[in-house]
Amino acid sequence: MEKSLTWREFIVTRAIQASGYSAIVFVALIFFFLLREGAPALTDVKLSALFSARWYPIEDYFGVLPLITGSLVVTIGAMLIAFPLGIGTAVYISEIAPRWIREILKPLVELLGGLPSVVLGFLGILLVSPFLRVFLDLPTGLTAFTGSLLLGGIAVPTIVSVAEDALDAVPRSYREGAWALGATRWQTIWYVTLPAAKSGVLTAVMLGVGRAIGETMTVMMVTGNAPVLATALGSWFAPARTMTATIAAEMGEVANGSAHYHVLFFIGIVLFLISLGVNVAASSVVFRTKKRAERILS
Amino acid sequence: MHKIIIESLSLQYSDGTESLRDVNLSIHQNAVTVLFGPAGGGKSTLLRCLNRLNDLAEVKASSGRILIDGENILDPKIDVIALRRKVGMVFARPVPLPMSIRDNVTYGLELAGEKHRATLDEAVERSLTLAAIWDEVKDRLDTLAVALSGGQQQRVCLARVLALQPEIILLDEPTSGLDPISTGKVEAALQELKKEYTVVLVPHSVQQAGRTADHAAFFLQGELVEYGEGKSLFTAPKQKKTEDYVTGRFG
Amino acid sequence: MRRENLAPTQITDIMKRPFSPNRRFVERIGFAGLTATALVTTLPIVGTIVYILIQGAPAISLEFLTSFPRDGMRAGGILPAIIGTLYLALGVSIFAVPLGIAAAIYLAEYASDTPLTRTIRIAIINLAGIPSVVYGLFGLGLFVLFLNFGTSILAASLTLSIMTLPVIISTAEEALRTVPQSFRTVSASLGATRWQTIRRIVLKEALPGILTGVILGLERAVGETAPILFTGAAFFLPRLPNSPFDATMALPYHLFVISTQVPNMPVQIQYGVALTLLAFVLTMNLVATVIRSRARAKRQW
Numbered sequence: 001m002e003k004s005l006t007w008r009e010f011i012v013t014r015a016i017q018a019s020g021y022s023a024i025v026f027v028a029l030i031f032f033f034l035l036r037e038g039a040p041a042l043t044d045v046k047l048s049a050l051f052s053a054r055w056y057p058i059e060d061y062f063g064v065l066p067l068i069t070g071s072l073v074v075t076i077g078a079m080l081i082a083f084p085l086g087i088g089t090a091v092y093i094s095e096i097a098p099r100w101i102r103e104i105l106k107p108l109v110e111l112l113g114g115l116p117s118v119v120l121g122f123l124g125i126l127l128v129s130p131f132l133r134v135f136l137d138l139p140t141g142l143t144a145f146t147g148s149l150l151l152g153g154i155a156v157p158t159i160v161s162v163a164e165d166a167l168d169a170v171p172r173s174y175r176e177g178a179w180a181l182g183a184t185r186w187q188t189i190w191y192v193t194l195p196a197a198k199s200g201v202l203t204a205v206m207l208g209v210g211r212a213i214g215e216t217m218t219v220m221m222v223t224g225n226a227p228v229l230a231t232a233l234g235s236w237f238a239p240a241r242t243m244t245a246t247i248a249a250e251m252g253e254v255a256n257g258s259a260h261y262h263v264l265f266f267i268g269i270v271l272f273l274i275s276l277g278v279n280v281a282a283s284s285v286v287f288r289t290k291k292r293a294e295r296i297l298s
Numbered sequence: 299m300h301k302i303i304i305e306s307l308s309l310q311y312s313d314g315t316e317s318l319r320d321v322n323l324s325i326h327q328n329a330v331t332v333l334f335g336p337a338g339g340g341k342s343t344l345l346r347c348l349n350r351l352n353d354l355a356e357v358k359a360s361s362g363r364i365l366i367d368g369e370n371i372l373d374p375k376i377d378v379i380a381l382r383r384k385v386g387m388v389f390a391r392p393v394p395l396p397m398s399i400r401d402n403v404t405y406g407l408e409l410a411g412e413k414h415r416a417t418l419d420e421a422v423e424r425s426l427t428l429a430a431i432w433d434e435v436k437d438r439l440d441t442l443a444v445a446l447s448g449g450q451q452q453r454v455c456l457a458r459v460l461a462l463q464p465e466i467i468l469l470d471e472p473t474s475g476l477d478p479i480s481t482g483k484v485e486a487a488l489q490e491l492k493k494e495y496t497v498v499l500v501p502h503s504v505q506q507a508g509r510t511a512d513h514a515a516f517f518l519q520g521e522l523v524e525y526g527e528g529k530s531l532f533t534a535p536k537q538k539k540t541e542d543y544v545t546g547r548f549g
Numbered sequence: 550m551r552r553e554n555l556a557p558t559q560i561t562d563i564m565k566r567p568f569s570p571n572r573r574f575v576e577r578i579g580f581a582g583l584t585a586t587a588l589v590t591t592l593p594i595v596g597t598i599v600y601i602l603i604q605g606a607p608a609i610s611l612e613f614l615t616s617f618p619r620d621g622m623r624a625g626g627i628l629p630a631i632i633g634t635l636y637l638a639l640g641v642s643i644f645a646v647p648l649g650i651a652a653a654i655y656l657a658e659y660a661s662d663t664p665l666t667r668t669i670r671i672a673i674i675n676l677a678g679i680p681s682v683v684y685g686l687f688g689l690g691l692f693v694l695f696l697n698f699g700t701s702i703l704a705a706s707l708t709l710s711i712m713t714l715p716v717i718i719s720t721a722e723e724a725l726r727t728v729p730q731s732f733r734t735v736s737a738s739l740g741a742t743r744w745q746t747i748r749r750i751v752l753k754e755a756l757p758g759i760l761t762g763v764i765l766g767l768e769r770a771v772g773e774t775a776p777i778l779f780t781g782a783a784f785f786l787p788r789l790p791n792s793p794f795d796a797t798m799a800l801p802y803h804l805f806v807i808s809t810q811v812p813n814m815p816v817q818i819q820y821g822v823a824l825t826l827l828a829f830v831l832t833m834n835l836v837a838t839v840i841r842s843r844a845r846a847k848r849q850w
Binding site (some may be wrong): 008009013015016018019021022023027029033034037084085086088089092093096097105107108111113116118120121123153156170177184185186187189201208210211213214215217221225233244247248251252264266267272275276278280282 | 572576582584587589593640672675677679681683686695740828
C-alpha cells in the first residue's frame, strides 16, 4: 500500500481518537477550574458561616442555605407540575394518540425544549407574574411558585422525550399479551406498559430534575430574588433566590479573587456535583436495565 | 496446483456462536471449490477468514495458518488491504453501495488510488461484461445501483469485485435471494471465471453445490467432514454423514 | 418474579379488580384525562409563539433590524445584538462542529465497549447536564481569566461550544449508527481502510442526521444567556465588534437586559427582540425538521 495512505490513516485515526477523549478532558477541566476558583471560599469563609441562613454579601454574610432551599423549593415545585404533565403527555403520545397527532405533538414538545429560557422568563415577568399576583392575591407575582410554573414548562420536554423513548422500547408483544387476556388498553397502560418502562420513566424524572435545578435565566427573572430561608409551605408563594440565579446575578459585579467571588464559584461546585450525581444516577439506571435485558435475551 | 492451503485452523467468536475446529484444506487454483453443509457449520466463517473480514467481528480465539501463494495471511503483519484486493468477496444479500452503477464498480479501484478516467471506464466495461450484465446496464451506468433488480444488483456486486482483478473470488450464497434465471446467469458466469480465477463458493443448496463444484468440502458443526472431487463426493460419498446430508436425510 | 414480566394470573387478577364492571368507563375517563394533559402541555407552546408573533410583529421593521439602539436602548434597532448572535453561532460552528462530529465518529466507528468508552459516555452525559451558568463560571475561569482572552466573542463562543458539544455528539453518533453495517463490511472487503469507508460511505449517508444535530446544537447555543453573561456579553455597544477579542451584544442577553435592567422600556421593543430571537430559533428548528424528514423520505436502505 502507498505510504501516504498509511500515514493519513494514522493521523486521522489519532485525531478522531483524541476528539473522542475530549469529553473527559472537558469535564475534568470544568471541575478543575471550579475547584481552583471555588476552593479558596473554604479558607475565606468559615464553614459554619458558609452553611448559615443569611446571604448578604455586601456585609460579608455568605450563608448559602437560603439559596439551597430556594433551589429546592423551586425545583420540587417544578417537578410537581412537570412530572404529571410530562409522563401524561408521553403516555398519550406513545400509547393513545393517532399517528397524525403524534407527528404534530412530538415536534411541538421538541420546540418547547428549544425555546430560549430568557424568552420564557420575559413572558413570566410580563404575563404570568401579574396574572398570579391578582389571581392568588399576593403582594408580588415574582415568587418561587412563578419560577416553578415556568421551570415545569422547561423540564417537560426532557421528561416527555426520555419517557416516550422508554415506553416505545416496551415490546409490542407485552401489550398484545395483555389485550389477548382481555385487559383494556387503559389497564394495559397502567399494569403492563408503564411498569415495564419504569426505569426509563425514572431516568426521565431524574433528568428533568437536573434540567430544572440547573436552569438560570428564567428563575432569575421571575422568582423575585430574595435570599430568604424557606421554612414553610408559604415560602412557595414568596420571593426566593436559587443558587443559579445568585451566580448569574452577582458574578458580574464582584471583584475577582474576593471572598464573594470565591463563594460564587463554591456554589458552582455544589451545582456541578448535584448535576454529576443526578446524571450518573440516571445513566446507571439506563445501563443497568440494558444489562438485564441482555441477560434475559441470552 | 494449490492456491490456498489451510492448516489446522480453529476459531471461536466471543458470543460463542459458529466456530471452526482444526480445519485442514487445500484449495485448487482455477477451479470452483464448494464449501457446503447445514447452517452454522462454519462455511461462512471460513470464507471470512480467507480475506480477514473476521477482523471486523468479535473473535475470541483463533489458531492455525492460511497460506495463500505460500504466505500466511493470518500473520498480523501482512497488509490486510492488499489481501482484500487480491481476495474479492460477494455476499449473500446484494449490497449495492449508495451510489451509481459505475461508481460501485470503480469504488475499489478509486480506493486504491486509480484516477485515470480511461482505465476506470475500461475496467467498468470489462468487469460488467465478465459478470454477464454489461448489456443490461450499459445505457444507464449513472443511475443508482439500488434501482436494479436483485439479480442485476448481485451481478453488479460481482463486477465490483472483478474490477479489482483479484486472484481469488469468495462467494457466500450469492444466489440465495435470486430467481432461477438470475441464478443460472451467475452460475454460468462462475464457470467462465474459473478459467482465470480461483473460486470458493458457499452454495445456497446441495443442488447448486452439485451443479457447480469441481471440488467440494462438507462442513458439519465447525468440522471438515469430507473433502474431494465434486463428482465423486456427490455420487459416492465416503462418510456416512456426508451421504445422509447429500441424500437429504437431514439439513 | 420481576414486575416487568407479568404472569398471566396477575393479569387476570387485575381484571378482577373492583372497578372491573366499569372498565370501559374508566378507560374513557382515563383517556380523556391523558388527552387533556397533552393539550395542557402543548397548547401553551403554540399560544406563546402566536402571542409573541402578534405582539412583536409591529416592532419589526427594516430599521429595527439594521440600525443601532438609541436613547439608552429605548428606541432604534438591534443590529449589534443580531450580528453578535451570528458571530457567536459562527464561533460555535468553528469549534464545536468538527470536534463534535469527530467525537461521534470515534464513538460510533472506532470505540469498542471498554471501561474507557463507558467513561467517555458518562462524561458526555455529564456535559449535557451541567447547568449553563456553571459553564459561564468555567468560561470565566479558563478562557477569560486563565487564558486571558478577556470578555470576548472568543471566550464566549468557546464556552458555548463546550456546552453544545454533547448535543452534536449524541445526535451525530445516532445518525452514524443508522447507516447499515453491511456498507462497512462491503467497503472493507473491497480494500477500503476504515477511514476511507467512513469518508466515502458512512459520513455521506449520515450527513442529514449529522446536520440536524449540528443545527439543534447551534439552536441551543444561540438561545443561551447564562454562559455568556460573564464571558463575552456586553450590556450596550455603540459599534459592531471588530475582532474576536471584543465583547459583543447578543439577542438573548439583550432581551434579558431590556426586560429587567432598563426602566421605562417600551414593551413593543421587548416583544420585537423576543420575536427576533424566536425567529432565529424557530427557523433553525424548522430547517432541522425539514432536513430530517426529507432525508428519511429519500433514503433507500
